[in-house]
Amino acid sequence: xxxxxQTPKFQVLKTGQSMTLQCAQDMNHNSMYWYRQDPGMGLRxxxxxxxxxxxxxGEVPNGYNVSRLNKREFSLRLESAAPSQTSVYFCASRxxxxxxxxxxxxxxxxxx
Amino acid sequence: xxxxxxxxxxxxxxxxxxxxxxxxxxxxxxxxxRWYKQDTGRGPVSLTIxxxxxxxxxxxxxxxxxxxxTKQSSLHITASQLSDSASYICVVSDHGTASKLTFGTGTRLxxxx
Numbered sequence: 343x344x345x346x347x348q349t350p351k352f353q354v355l356k357t358g359q360s361m362t363l364q365c366a367q368d369m370n371h372n373s374m375y376w377y378r379q380d381p382g383m384g385l386r387x388x389x390x391x392x393x394x395x396x397x398x399x400g401e402v403p404n405g406y407n408v409s410r411l412n413k414r415e416f417s418l419r420l421e422s423a424a425p426s427q428t429s430v431y432f433c434a435s436r437x438x439x440x441x442x443x444x445x446x447x448x449x450x451x452x453x454x
Numbered sequence: 455x456x457x458x459x460x461x462x463x464x465x466x467x468x469x470x471x472x473x474x475x476x477x478x479x480x481x482x483x484x485x486x487x488r489w490y491k492q493d494t495g496r497g498p499v500s501l502t503i504x505x506x507x508x509x510x511x512x513x514x515x516x517x518x519x520x521x522x523x524t525k526q527s528s529l530h531i532t533a534s535q536l537s538d539s540a541s542y543i544c545v546v547s548d549h550g551t552a553s554k555l556t557f558g559t560g561t562r563l564x565x566x567x
Binding site: 382383384387432434441442446447 | 485486488497499503543545
């Protein structure tokens with residue numbers, strides 16, 4: 343099992359450009375999450391999906407959209423990137439009735 | 455507002471020594487507390503998860519304690535190894551569904567020869 347995978351690992355964008363961060367899990371988990379991690383701050387939840395076809399906003403959803411394409415895949419889209427979105431983005435997944443979340447390796451995004 | 459505070463921010467110890475990391479939280483109602491290890495350039499990996507009724511839990515050389523009355527937790531690392539160099543993050547959940555977590559900023563541990 344690969345667990346949670348994320349692509350790309352690194353990305354540099356110019357202000358105003360758009361891009362989609364991809365996440366996939368092979369553990370048959372229903373719940374998936376997108377977080378961002380900034381220096382000096384704890385991880386913050388952007389969006390989550392409790393099951394295929396459902397998504398909900400987290401703590402910092404502004405400037406982002408998500409798609410739960412199927413049970414395996416949960417993508418995060420930046421429509422018009424801003425320097426404030428420079429961060430490391432983590433995807434995570436969780437099995438129903440189990441509290442533990444499994445994290446991917448992260449995508450380091452820089453917006454110039 | 456729910457908060458998780460960790461101390462120290464960073465720590466350097468010699469290989470083979472023990473260390474203790476602290477976590478204080480103001481999350482209510484409390485569901486569970488987790489400790490994660492995050493290697494540089496990697497995602498967090500779970501070390502322990504404790505509920506209200508558990509006051510100690512071990513995972514190899516890692517032992518976590520929880521005092522739900524004072525809202526404090528600690529992570530003790532015994533006989534440290536170079537591979538223990540990482541950030542250690544305390545995370546508290548206020549819902550059983552685990553969909554809403556409050557993350558601490560982490561303690562950066564460096565183990566040296």
